[in-house]
Amino acid sequence: MQEADSGNLDRRLADLKLVEGLAACGFAGPLYVDFSTEMVRYGMSVTEAWLYSGRIFTLLNERGIHLNVSAWEAQRLRDDPEAIGDISDIAVAMAWHKFDERALRGGEWKATGGATLSTYFMGRVIFEVPGPFRQWRRQLHKSAEHDPHEDQLGDRSRLGLDPAVQAADDCAMHMVLDLLPEIQQQTILLKTAGYDHGQIAEALSLPSARAVEGHVRRAKKKIREYLDVRGEARG
Amino acid sequence: MNMDEREYRELLGRSSLGGDAARRLRERTPRSDSPSTEGNLALAPYGRTDYDRYARLYLAARAGDANAQRTMITELNELLWRAARRSGLDRESAADVVQIAWLRLWRLENELYQPRAVVKWLLTTVRRESWRVAGIQRREIPSDPIELPESPVEGPGPAEYSDQEREAVRRAFLAQPERCRRLLAFVAAFDRPDYDAIAEALGMKRGSIGPTRGRCLDRLRRTLLDDPAWNGGADSDTTD
Incomplete structure (x- = not known):
């Protein structure tokens, strides 16, 4: 996924040799099964990171598919x-x-096309997400109709805590996230979900783990400034 | 000339799937080449449900093969039951919902348009039916926003604990982090919990399940002791 990586050309050449080798095996046999396993595992992990961070909706928007997902x-x-x-x-x-x-x-995949094999595959995955996502969304709204309180508070309404406190927490979280540019929101969400900087760079197509560090640093600075301002206002 | 295993590994390592970060990302999705890591569910080589196999079994069962039908039910029942339980149903309701899903599948006039989708079809049917049943159960119990639904996990009966204490336990359980709740629910839901299945389902290392479970129980205990309703219940016990 890291197209800006200087090793992109080397990776595409290795991808090409790999595909040629698999073609020589007739795209069958244990090596091909292993290759498909690894590609699918990669696809699932990246897609899960995209869904968790909301990156998928940015990617779909860029392709003219607007799912208009609410917070x-x-x-x-x-x-x-x-x-x-x-x-x-x-x-x-x-x-x-x-x-x-x-x-x-x-x-159809060509090494000269500019995309590595994994990027090309993920490009296909993006277009397959709206179907199952819409189905999940329909079910979500249907279940919220059964329990109107969930509509306001989600599953946390069942935690037995004060709904007003939860609503305030949710609100504060969204306000803080809203302060940040999309890429920083996604970076912070993945970081809080336990992804390391390298994995975040890979999933969000950022050039390197250092670039992720930069986003995290800037996001933290903004959040700190915001909290300081709020603290002063309260004081 | 055909590529050999060594050459394949070397190329895969240099390919776009081979970078360190890509490898660590791939490892987030568990790989299993054995057919027994998700209950009894048959898995494809890439560690997911073997949809082709279930499509074949389904078509055979439709054609009257009782063995194929039995195999499907044996292998998929646990997965479906867990899906129903995750939707908040108690054991009995979950078992009923699973039965309904099977009945609907066998009673379909025409076979599924896409037999490979049979597992997803069953899961979707179970979830929808679970939500329907849960909705009915919720409507039957008048509640306000703070009132909690009945615990999905069966616990000791009323003879052993007072309502107040059971309520305190449920509240303490639901106040635990998601990870702890899922782990404790898993452990509580099975008489002999399969640690491999738990590790797979929760994305944990097998060795960390025991210590994590201990920490979660500790947290639960502390939450409970901080709850005046629990202490009140304990006091009332001692005065009896």
Whole structure:
């Protein structure tokens, strides 16, 4: 995914040799099974990171697909690892079949095209996300109709804590995130979910782990400034 | 000339999948080449459900093969039951919902348009039916925003704990972090919890389940002791 990486050309050449080697095996046999396993695992991990951080919606917007996801929906998705796993499973499985058929066997992927094999694959995955996402969204709204309090507070309304405190927490979280540019929001969300800087760079197509560090530093500075201002205002 | 394993590994390492960060990302999705890491569910080589196999079993069952039908039910029941439980149903309701999903599948007039989707079809049916049942159960209990639904995990009966104490335990449980709640729920839901399945489902190392469980129980205990309702319940016990 790190196209800005200076090793991009080397990676594409290795990708090309790999595809040629797999073609010579007839895209079958244990090596091909292993390759498909690794590509699918990669696809699932990246898609899950995209869904968790909201990156997927940015990528879809850039491609003219506007899902108009509300902050509440994005938060509910983050609260539901099961749903993230399901959406990712379906999207990657659908993308893999097309990728296998067209990009590999059909020869549509070209090393000269500029995209590495993994980037090309993830490009396919992006377009497979809206279907299962919409299905999850329909179910989410349906279940919220059954329990109108969930509509306001999500699953945390069941924690037995004061709903007013939760609402204030949610509000503060969104206010802080809203201060940040999209890429910093996504970086911070992935960092809080336990991804390391290298993984974040890979998932968000940032040039390096150092670039991630920069985003985290700037985000923290903004949050600190915001909290200081609020503290002074209260004082 | 065909590529050999050594050459393949070397190329994969230099390819776009081979970078350090890409490798660590891949490792977030568990890989399993054995067919028994997700309950009894058959897994494809890349560690996910083997949809082709279930498509074949489904078509065979539709054609009257009782063995194929039995195999599907044996292998998928636990997965479906867990899905129903995760939707907040108690054990009995979860079992009913799973039965309904199977009945609907076998009673379909036409076979599924995409047999490979049979597992997802069953899961979706179970979840929808679970939400429907949970909705009915919720409507049956008048509640305000703070009132909690009945615990999905069965606990000691009323003879052993007072309502106040059970309420305090439930409140303490629900106040734990998501990770702890899922782990404790898993451990509580099975008589003999399968640590491999828990590790797989929760994305934890097998060796860390025991210590994490201990820490979670500790937290739960502390939360409980801080709750005046629990202490009140304990006092009332001692005065009896």
